[in-house]
Amino acid sequence: MQNLKELDRIPRQRVDKFAERRAELAEAALQTLAELGYARTSLREIAQNSEFTHGVLHYYFRDKVDLILCSVRQYKARCVTRYDQVTADARTYEDLMTGFLAALAQTMRGEAHMHRLWYDIRSQTLFETAFRADVAELDKSLENMIWRIMCRFVELTGEPQSMPPPVIYAMIDGLFQQCLLKHLSGDARAIDQMQADVRLVLSTITKKPAASARVTASPGRRAKGRRRG
Amino acid sequence: MQNLKELDRIPRQRVDKFAERRAELAEAALQTLAELGYARTSLREIAQNSEFTHGVLHYYFRDKVDLILCSVRQYKARCVTRYDQVTADARTYEDLMTGFLAALAQTMRGEAHMHRLWYDIRSQTLFETAFRADVAELDKSLENMIWRIMCRFVELTGEPQSMPPPVIYAMIDGLFQQCLLKHLSGDARAIDQMQADVRLVLSTITKKPAASARVTASPGRRAKGRRRG
DNA sequence: AGAAAAGCTTGACACTTGTCAAAATTTTTC
DNA sequence: GAAAAATTTTGACAAGTGTCAAGCTTTTCT
Numbered sequence: 001m002q003n004l005k006e007l008d009r010i011p012r013q014r015v016d017k018f019a020e021r022r023a024e025l026a027e028a029a030l031q032t033l034a035e036l037g038y039a040r041t042s043l044r045e046i047a048q049n050s051e052f053t054h055g056v057l058h059y060y061f062r063d064k065v066d067l068i069l070c071s072v073r074q075y076k077a078r079c080v081t082r083y084d085q086v087t088a089d090a091r092t093y094e095d096l097m098t099g100f101l102a103a104l105a106q107t108m109r110g111e112a113h114m115h116r117l118w119y120d121i122r123s124q125t126l127f128e129t130a131f132r133a134d135v136a137e138l139d140k141s142l143e144n145m146i147w148r149i150m151c152r153f154v155e156l157t158g159e160p161q162s163m164p165p166p167v168i169y170a171m172i173d174g175l176f177q178q179c180l181l182k183h184l185s186g187d188a189r190a191i192d193q194m195q196a197d198v199r200l201v202l203s204t205i206t207k208k209p210a211a212s213a214r215v216t217a218s219p220g221r222r223a224k225g226r227r228r229g
Numbered sequence: 230m231q232n233l234k235e236l237d238r239i240p241r242q243r244v245d246k247f248a249e250r251r252a253e254l255a256e257a258a259l260q261t262l263a264e265l266g267y268a269r270t271s272l273r274e275i276a277q278n279s280e281f282t283h284g285v286l287h288y289y290f291r292d293k294v295d296l297i298l299c300s301v302r303q304y305k306a307r308c309v310t311r312y313d314q315v316t317a318d319a320r321t322y323e324d325l326m327t328g329f330l331a332a333l334a335q336t337m338r339g340e341a342h343m344h345r346l347w348y349d350i351r352s353q354t355l356f357e358t359a360f361r362a363d364v365a366e367l368d369k370s371l372e373n374m375i376w377r378i379m380c381r382f383v384e385l386t387g388e389p390q391s392m393p394p395p396v397i398y399a400m401i402d403g404l405f406q407q408c409l410l411k412h413l414s415g416d417a418r419a420i421d422q423m424q425a426d427v428r429l430v431l432s433t434i435t436k437k438p439a440a441s442a443r444v445t446a447s448p449g450r451r452a453k454g455r456r457r458g
Numbered sequence: 459a460g461a462a463a464a465g466c467t468t469g470a471c472a473c474t475t476g477t478c479a480a481a482a483t484t485t486t487t488c
Numbered sequence: 489g490a491a492a493a494a495t496t497t498t499g500a501c502a503a504g505t506g507t508c509a510a511g512c513t514t515t516t517c518t
Contacts (some may be wrong), residue, residue, distance in 0.1 A: 037356035037357070039356075041343065075387070116355035119352050120356070122410070123266075123348050123349045124268065125410060126265070126348060126409065126413055127265065127268075166407065169407075170400070170403035170406070171399070171430070172403070173403050173407075174399035174400055174402050174403025177399070177401045177403070181355060197393075201390060201392070204391065210398075
C-alpha cells in the first residue's frame with residue numbers, strides 16, 4: 001500500500017498520480033474554504049465538493065492541517081504571478097496604472113470568494129501556529145508581487161522608491177480588504193472606489209511629475225464624488 | 230421568570246443587574262475569543278472563563294450569535310476612544326505624531342490578543358452575514374477615530390487633508406494588522422518597524438512642511454536600518 | 459416566614475467533528 | 489486471468505457542538 005510515509009522508491013508514474021489526486025482534493029478543500037470559511041469547513045464538506053467520500057482524505061493527507069496547508073500552497077501558486085503580465089505589458093506610467101487597477105478590479109469581481117479564504121486563513125494564523133510559516137511565505141510573495149509593480153513605476157518615472165515594500169503592500173492590502181468586505185456586502189460602488197483609492201495612494205507615493213495626478217485624485221473631487229466623511 | 234422577550238415593566242434595578250451579568254458573560258466570551266479564536270470558541274469554553282456553567286448562557290442570551298454580537302459591541306466601546314486623549318493633549322505636530330505612535334505601540338504590546346479577536350471576527354464577516362452590520366459599524370467608528378487624529382494634524386500644519394478617511398484608515402489598519410501578525414509570531418522588532426512605517430506614511434500624507442519629516446523617515450535610512458527589499 | 463420570582467446547575471437531546479480500521483472495489487503486475 | 493497492490497467506501501468510535509427543559513438554590517416581595 002502506498003502511504004504517506006514511504007514515498008521513496010516508488011515509480012514516477014505513481015507519484016505523479018498520487019500528487020495529482022492530492023491536488024484534486026486540495027482544490028475541493030479550497031472550494032469549501034472559499035464557500036464556508038475556515039470555521040465551518042469540515043472534512044465531510046470537503047469530500048462532498050470532490051468526487052470521493054470523506055474517508056479518502058486520510059489516505060492522501062496525514063490530517064486536516066496537512067490538507068489545508070497543501071491547499072493554501074496550491075492557492076499561492078495561482079496568486080503570486082497574477083499581475084506580472086500587467087507589469088510586462090505596460091509602456092507608460094498611465095498604462096501601468098490603469099492596467100494594475102483593471103487587474104485589481106478583475107480579481108475582485110471574479111475571485112472574491114477565493115480571496116476571502118485568504119484573509120480568513122491569515123486571521124487563523126493569529127491563533128494557530130501550524131499555518132504561520134506557509135502564510136508568512138505567501139504574504140511575502142504577495143508583497144514581492146506588489147513590489148515588482150512599484151519597481152516598474154520607478155522605471156517609468158525615474159523617481160526613486162519613497163516607501164519600502166512592506167509598507168506599500170500593507171497599504172494596498174488594507175484597501176483591497178476593505179473593498180472586499182464592501183463588495184461582498186453588496187456595495188456596487190466598492191470596486192470603483194477601491195480603484196480611485198489605490199490610484200490616489202500610488203499617485204502620491206510614486207510622485208508622478210505630471211499635474212494630472214493631483215487633478216484626477218484631488219481631495220475636493222473625491223469627497224464630492226463619494227460623499228465621504 | 231425574567232426572560233429576553235419581556236424586558237419592559239421590570240424594575241430598573243433588575244434590568245441593571247441583568248445587563249450587568251450580560252456584560253460579565255460577554256466579557257468571558259471576549260476572553261475566550263481572544264484566546265482561542267472564533268473557530269474554536271464554544272459556549273462551554275466561554276462558561277469556563279466565567280464563574281458560571283454553560284447552561285446560564287441561554288438564560289442571558291438568545292443564542293450563540295446573540296452572545297458574540299453583544300461581546301463585539303462591548304469590545305467596541307473600549308476601542309473607539311482609545312486615541313482621543315492623544316489628540317486632545319498634542320500641542321505640536323511632533324507631539325501628536327509621537328503620542329499616536331506611542332499609543333499604537335502600547336495597544337500592540339498590551340492588547341495584542343484582544344485585537345486579533347477583532348481581525349478574526351471581521352474575517353468571519355466575509356462569510357457570515359449575521360455579524361456584518363455590527364462589524365461595519367465598529368469599523369466605521371475606528372475609521373472616525375483615525376480621522377479625528379488626521380484632523381488634528383491638519384490643524385497643526387495648516388495643510389489640507391490629502392486623502393479621504395477610508396483610505397487613511399485602510400492604510401493604518403493594514404500596517405497594524407501586518408505588525409500584529411509579526412508581533413504574535415515573536416518578531417521583537419515588529420513594533421518599532423510599525424512605528425517607523427506609520428510615521429513615514431503620515432509624514433507623507435500630511436505633507437509636513439519642516440524638513441525633519443523627510444530626514445527621520447527617508448527611504449535611505451529606513452532601507453538601511455531594516456534590511457528590506 | 460412563606461410564596462413567588464429569578465438565577466443557576468445539571469443532564470440530556472440530536473447532531474457534527476476528526477480519525478481510523480476493516481471491507482469492498484479497482485488497478486496493476488506477473 | 490489470478491495474485492498482489494493500490495485505491496476507495498463504509499461504518500464506527502469518542503469527543504465535542506448548540507440547544508433546551510427540568511429541577512435545584514437563592515433572592516425578592518408581601
